[in-house]
Amino acid sequence: MSTFLLDTNICVHLLKNEYGIKEKIAKVGTTSCFLSEITMAELLFGIENSAPTRRSENIKRFDNLSLLFSNRILSISNVLHEYAKQKANVRRIGKPVGEFDLLIGATAIVHGLTLVTRNTKDFENLEGIQLENWIAP
Numbered sequence: 001m002s003t004f005l006l007d008t009n010i011c012v013h014l015l016k017n018e019y020g021i022k023e024k025i026a027k028v029g030t031t032s033c034f035l036s037e038i039t040m041a042e043l044l045f046g047i048e049n050s051a052p053t054r055r056s057e058n059i060k061r062f063d064n065l066s067l068l069f070s071n072r073i074l075s076i077s078n079v080l081h082e083y084a085k086q087k088a089n090v091r092r093i094g095k096p097v098g099e100f101d102l103l104i105g106a107t108a109i110v111h112g113l114t115l116v117t118r119n120t121k122d123f124e125n126l127e128g129i130q131l132e133n134w135i136a137p
Contacts, residue, residue, distance in 0.1 A: 005108040007117035082106040
């Protein structure tokens with residue numbers, strides 16, 4: 001059975017009920033899907049950065065997401081060695097990756113999860129990562 005780490009952009013589409021993400025999660029099973037605490041931080045930043053008129057609605061959506069994945073939000077504390085290894089490698093090959101993307105990618109690698117992202121190009125240079133794009137046709 002496949003297990004998945006949902007990237008922040010996938011969660012944004014889920015919160016906006018776009019691209020059939022809710023149905024794709026239902027198909028693979030909610031219990032097969034995990035989030036990184038980095039994704040949670042990025043989503044919270046999005047809420048803080050949103051228009052004041054939308055903030056209350058966005059907080060409610062975030063809270064619902066938090067409840068849905070409450071026991072499947074993965075900490076980054078045990079992926080720091082993998083993060084350092086991956087960062088050194090992408091720097092060595094001249095293909096830098098953003099810090100948060102590196103932490104999310106390292107989380108997927110350490111936990112043996114397939115990273116579901118719309119931005120596969122951001123992660124393709126990480127050694128040992130498995131990627132899926134649930135948005136692409």
